[in-house]
Every structure is written in structure tokens, then in C-alpha cells.
Amino acid sequence: MNFKNLDKSTTFETIKSLAKINLQDSLNPERIQTYQIKTGAGLTYNYAAMPVEESHIQAMQTLSEELQLVEKYQAVLDGQIMNPGENRLVLHHLTRGQIGKQVVADGEDKGEFYKAQLSRIAEFSKAVRSGEIVGSTGKKFTTVVQIGIGGSDLGPRALYLALKGWADASAIQQLNAKFISNVDPDDAQATIEELDFERTLFVLVSKSGTTLETLTNRDLMIQAIKESGVKGIDPAKHLVAVTSKTSPLASSSSVLDAFFIDDYIGGRYSSSSAVGAVILSLAYGFDTFKAFLDGAHESDVAALNPNVKENAALLDALIGVYLRNVLKYPSTAILPYSQALSRFPAHLQQLDMESNGKHVNRDGQTLSYPTGPVIFGEPGTNGQHSFYQLLHQGTDIVPLQFIGFSDSQYGKDIEVEGSTSQKKLNANLVAQIVAFAQGKDDKNPNKQFSGNRPSSLLYAKQLTPEVLGALLAHYENKVMFQGFTWNLNSFDQEGVQLGKVIATKVLKGCEGDQILKAFADLL
């Protein structure tokens, strides 16, 4: 395989020289029907309102081949060391199903390892949900609390919220799920106020078993349980761990059970591993989680197609690079028209910005072009009454990614002024895409919309577990392809280290560093 920086690509020079598209002129019904690609579980990527046409797409096809983007993905699937900085394999796809070669590492078949953990989680969650496994005072568990931070928090939390309405409407037995992440003691305390400890199972997630925030929050929780005065309650019987086999938590008597992850799945890619599996299987049942994995697997398979016109994640990635490196847009908004996806943008913010917010290439050499953009977003229609003002009429252009569904999750609706709420929701979504692309002329510049503001749309019939899996995998694969295009390592995160080192110095009394001391004295 060849690894070269994007500015060494001859195709990229061609792409830069292609004529720029004005969406006001080019958007038409035919484009809307043909500029789209199906990925997993019926999820479809529509790029009709993106500033590309046939010539760009053909050049992106050539770029993909020149940079061997699909071959690099195949190398990930086949278990090559694609996280060079940490000398690790990248195996999150394998938690959804085997696509590439058998992967052997640490003396074991990793596909079998993930499958075995999943079976254990299926069994455990079934036993908890049926009441076979109960709390230490004999009461059935009704609440499950995940204690973890970063990837152990944002992904599982976003997915839990995304499936709540679907599970309610499907009359699925549920355990209530809560999440504690922040080292701010108020985060744990606010949750403690709401808990019945006898009926609560905690899931402690830390790969190393040493994450300070997470262990501290565990200790806060154990202290609260002890102070609760419940007779005979044993915290160890209310706690399971998700950790690596070699961590101090793996075989600790302080936990009821432990489920294993390994070094080949980064935190932000861990939702489909035991990190997401335990809490989501407990909350909604293992079958729901399995359906989510199946949808993700379908998107993973679809992402292997070498034809950019048939590979949603790949084309989404390349258009994103075009927006970033040719049109020079510094940020992207994620706008789901679905309240269930309220925290999904926060997860994607982590996924994208932690993966591709890098200034060096995979060999550690400084890059001379922009990489990952700032990612932010909130659900529509709420955002329309808020920050959309800047998106429509601000001085900078912000590319947009809309997400929408034909049907609501609950299916409970009302007709007001001739239309249902779901219909209104989607009418707004469509209207926004067109308003951003076409704009509107007006004699009064204050009522003028310049238009030509690009957006794409990811849509499906309904937000089900399968579709959610397909959606998550689409973004994971998009981010991966962009990392390959920028020739950087999307799977390490050296940028989070310095803060940790300095925080330790502050906690030790600043060791004579006057600047640290002066700041610390303020607080």
C-alpha cells in the first residue's frame, strides 16, 4: 500500500482545478433522485445539495483509487496494524461481524473473542432482565447506571436515547439507564438523588481499569450506598465491569462480573463492543442490541464497494474533504430532525474531532493542509429557532448534514391545520435544504439569502435499532476514509495527554510552577 499526503496527489490537483458548482443553478429533481446511495438497513445518503457534479465525482473516484482508500479499509478488516502510532490493530468492525480475514492477535482469534464476550453479555443481560440475577437484598434490578467517560459515555448514552421511543412503542421490557461521566462530584450526586440502590446495577467502564474520573465516581457511589443505611446491601453485587482482561478490575472481587474489551478498539469506536453491549442489552434486551449490530454490519459491508457512486461512506468522506480542503469551510453542522437523536451530534463531535483533529500524518510528519473540521449540532426543528440564523445569513458558510425519517418512533401524532406533526417536521427539513441551496433575492439585503450553502441528507423509513447501527457505522467509516485521505492516524489521540500530565502537577501542588499556582489560586 502507498501512503502519501493529500497534497502529493496529482488527482487532488485536478479536483482543485475543476469548476465550482453553484447550487442555485444546479439543483434539480433529477439530481435529487439520482444523487443518492443506499447503505445499511435502507439508510440512504443523498448529496443532491452538495456542490459537486459528474466531473467532481469521477475525479473523486480516481482519487479514491490513487490513495487506495478501500484497500486501506480492507487492511483494517484484515487485521493489519492500521493504528501505527500505538502499533495496534483497529478492530471495531469485527464486533459487528467478520468481513475480512481471520484476525489473530494476543494468541487468540479476535472474531471469536468478541463473539464470546457478546454471548456472555446475552446470557447475563437475559438473567438480569428475567430476575434470575437480582440485587444483594433480593430485589429485581430496574435501573442500570453506566460509569464511564468519553467513548464509554457519549456513544452509549446517545444510542440509549435514540432507541427509547422505539422501545416504548414496541412494548419492550426496559431497564431504566443512567450515565455518570464527569469528575464534577455534582454529576454523580444528581444521579444518586434519583436511585434506589437495591434495584440498581452499575456498569463500570474503563479499558485500563485505572481511569481516574471513573474510579472516583465508582468510589463516590460505593460511599453513597454505604451511607444509605440499607441493611445487608453489598456494593460488589451491584457492580459489573467492562474492562480489558489484564486490568485490575478483570478478576476483582469488588465486582459481580466482568466483560472484556481490548486495545484494538478505541473509546470513540467502542459502542458496538462490550462498552455499548452491556448497558444496551440490559436496557432493551440483547435482541435489540443484536439488531443494532446487524445494521452496522450492513453499512460496513457497503463501505467496501470500490465504486464511489455506490459507497455512501466513501463519497460522503470525499465530498467532506472537498468542502474542507478546496472550498476551505472550517466546520460542519449535524442536524437530525429527530428528537431521539438529541445527543447523537455530541457523539459524532467526539468521533470526528478526536479522530481527525490532527496536525501530523501517520508517520508523524507535520501536515500542510487542514484536517478534521469543527463538528457541532442540535436537533431540528429546534435549531431553526436558534443558530440557523447564522447558517442562513452569517458571513461564513457552514456545510450541513441533515438526518431524517419518514415515520416517527411512537407513531402517536395529531393533525393540526391539515398536517401531522411528523409531516410538519419533514416539511421543515425539506424546506431548509432548499432554502440553504437556493436562497432568495430581496431588495432589502436584510431579507436576502445568498443561498449556495451545501447540505446532504441521510434518511430512512424509521429510526429502528438496525437503522441506528447503519447510521453509526456510516459515520465511523466516513471518518476513517477521511483519515486515510488526509494520510493521518484516526485511531490515536496524543492530544489528550498533555492536559493529564499538567493536571497531575496541579494536584501535587504545582511543583514550583508559578503560572500553574497563580491559576490554581483563583479557584
Place this chain on the structure above:
Amino acid sequence: MNFKNLDKSTTFETIKSLAKINLQDSLNPERIQTYQIKTGAGLTYNYAAMPVEESHIQAMQTLSEELQLVEKYQAVLDGQIMNPGENRLVLHHLTRGQIGKQVVADGEDKGEFYKAQLSRIAEFSKAVRSGEIVGSTGKKFTTVVQIGIGGSDLGPRALYLALKGWADASAIQQLNAKFISNVDPDDAQATIEELDFERTLFVLVSKSGTTLETLTNRDLMIQAIKESGVKGIDPAKHLVAVTSKTSPLASSSSVLDAFFIDDYIGGRYSSSSAVGAVILSLAYGFDTFKAFLDGAHESDVAALNPNVKENAALLDALIGVYLRNVLKYPSTAILPYSQALSRFPAHLQQLDMESNGKHVNRDGQTLSYPTGPVIFGEPGTNGQHSFYQLLHQGTDIVPLQFIGFSDSQYGKDIEVEGSTSQKKLNANLVAQIVAFAQGKDDKNPNKQFSGNRPSSLLYAKQLTPEVLGALLAHYENKVMFQGFTWNLNSFDQEGVQLGKVIATKVLKGCEGDQILKAFADLL
């Protein structure tokens, strides 16, 4: 008063020509102690890690005088028409107290009008909380649900969450508050699933009384109440309105009572009006809300100081303009080290982007310089495990605004490895400021931090109602001063109109617009 575009200012030309500061060299303990300004309720703005020094600050003082920034604020307070596009006064400061001249409009003293509404809200909330006013089946209200969108949602929701821990710790009697905003029917339905209608009071917030999302969600709620089968329940006795005097809701028999707002307070500035007052007084008591207003009033008074070194909002605004228009940074992150402020960045996103995301000046002429930046953020320490990678090592620089408190709200903590959680939280905050400013050299470029990444810090002893008010008003005034500096109207929002118009066309069957129809057919 003179109104001129920023690029017509001679002082601004001077500022552009000043030497750029490198924070790695200039950050020192003396700066940390002196580069700070107190505003309301002890809240302090520290700008030691911002790329300015004495020469910049002096030039900003001159710029402030040249552009008459404080005089323009005084004109707002005195009731001049400072929202020229809509020909309206701008009176949100007056809800917190009278600072300027007596303001008469619509034939009434507006200060007296806001005070009268506040008294009515005090009385009403007291009667509900004491059980004097009960539901239609005789049961005491325990839950209050705000139905509103945009400014009627984000601000009150963020403030409610911000005070929950404080209220818990203060053993204040509480009504549980919930919020429904999105026209997505799943938003309402998810809340309905959790409600005991007999004990629920709805607060319907719509200035015009015609906001489609809000009226639709009201109707969904009334339908659910009727379908609940509760005998003798009367929805009209479970609903109050916050609206304008002339709205159809004002004297409707479909509501128990109505509290009034007017056209002189925009949605995003309405948290300190009846829009925030009703729900927050019901949830936490009127005294709590009054303390919040008092804190805001203190910041409002502090923002009148003509000396930029003594006016936190003014200097924060001018440094922000420097970052945007001289250093050309397109976005800003808001990073509260307090889980209680989890939704505060979303509110500030609206406040800032809707106010200053404009491309024309106050006279409707196109501007030739960048205005409002993209605003985003999540609480720390969570973000450290997420998007901070890009903030530290990405190819673009993102200025940061940290928020921190010496003490937690609950005061419940634990010592692990020699420090409490609160201490760890603040050690991390301090460490981040220093890491961003100073960076770190390393032979391995992947472990290299270039530093010189600017940040400021807003801090106080604890997040109390007073401090929360001071914090909110600080940002409102900052955004206002930036709008003056850019010579735009921060108080209208023409950019939200086009989407509404097109959405109506879609709902009417697209009226022969083939592009709309093609998109609508997808969903």
C-alpha cells in the same frame, strides 16, 4: 450617536497593526492576577491567557469610545429604538431592574409593566407551591411542563438544569420541570409517557400565540389528557400561557391564567422575563428566581463602566472581535467545568449565533468583514476525553471560554488519591488553560503541542442563582457589545423566515415546485 462599520474605524486599523502576542512567552503569574475583572455577584472574567497586552487593551479602550459602545448600551437602557429592523425597543435589561431613564411605550411605563407581571408570577407560583391552586381533580401540582421552542425553551431549560443541584442541596421545595419543544411528535410523546396529568401544570410560551410547533404540542398534550381516561380532568385548568397581551391566548378560556411579555424582548433574551420567571418560580420558588434577577442586574450595572479594564462584558466582547476580525478564528468553544451547565453552551449558541450571525449592518448594507462566530461546547472534564484532541492538535485554532467554580453545588465529595473530585475538576481546568497556552515541545511531532491557543476563564465561588444571573447577563451584554462593534442589529432574526415560508409551501403540496416535491418524496 454615530453608527459606522468596523472597517471605517481608524482605531481598528491601529489594532490590526499591533504586534501579535505569543502566549507561550507572555503568560506569567502577574498577568493572571491583574488581567481580570469582577462583574455581577462576584463572577470574575480572567483574560490572562488571551493574546492581548497593554497596547491592545488601550487601543480597545479607544475603539470603544470611537464606536460609542457604552453610549449605545445606555441608549438601550433608556428605551431608544435599538432594534431598527423591527422598529422596536430592546428592554430585557429592564426585567432585572431600572438602570436607565423611565421607558414609556404602548402607553405604559414598561418598568412598571414588567414589575407587575413579576408580582403576579410571584403570587401565582406561591399559590401553586403551597397547594392553594391545585389541579382540576383536586390534586397538588408536582410537575410543570414548559411548551415552547427556541428562546422559550433553551434558556429556561439551561437555567433549570443549572440550579437543580443548588436547590437539592439547599433543601428547597421543588416542582419537577420538563420541556417540550420540537415539532417531532416523539418529543411530546416521550414526555407524556412520564406524566401524571392530574398533578401536571403546563406552561405554554408563545409571544404571538400562533407559533405552530407550540400550538401543535399543546394540542397533542390536550389529546393525551383526554385519552388518559382520568375522570373529570379539565385541560384548561392545567394550562397557563406566557404570551403578549394582544395574542389569542391572552384572554382565552382554554387557559387558567396568562402572564405577559411584549415585543421589546426577543426570544433569546427572554429568560429573565415571564418566559423564564413562570417555570423557574414554580420549580424553585420566586425567591430563587429573584436572586437570579439580582445577579443579572449587577452584571448589567457593571457593563455600564466606560473603562474597558473594569467592564468584563465589554472587554470580553472586544477581545472576541480581535480574535474574529484580526486573528480570523471562525469559531469559539464554551467549556463549563460544571455538569450543572450541561445545556448552557446550547443556550449561548442560540444567543450568540442568532444575534450576530448577520451579513448586513444595522442599515441593511452588506458587511465586508466576518461577524458572529460558530459557538459550540460541552462540559469539562467530559470534553477532554472527546473533542479536545482537535482543540489541542488540530490544524485550526479555536479560542476557548472556560467557566469554573471553587465549590460544587451539592458539597458531597470524596477524597481519592489525596484529592477531592472538585479539586480534580479544577486541577483539570487550570491544566487545560496552561496546556493550550504554553503547549509542549517534543521530538516526536505527534506528541508536540504548538500552544499559543487562547482561552479566557469566567469563575465564581459557587454556581448559585445570583451567579447564574450574572453569568447569563455577562454573555447577553458581551453579544450586544459585539453587535455594536460590528455595527449590526443583534435583535432581529430575518434569517429564520425563509425556511418557514418554504415549509408552508411543502405542507400545501409544493405548489408545482418540482425540486421541493422531489425532496419531499424522499421522506
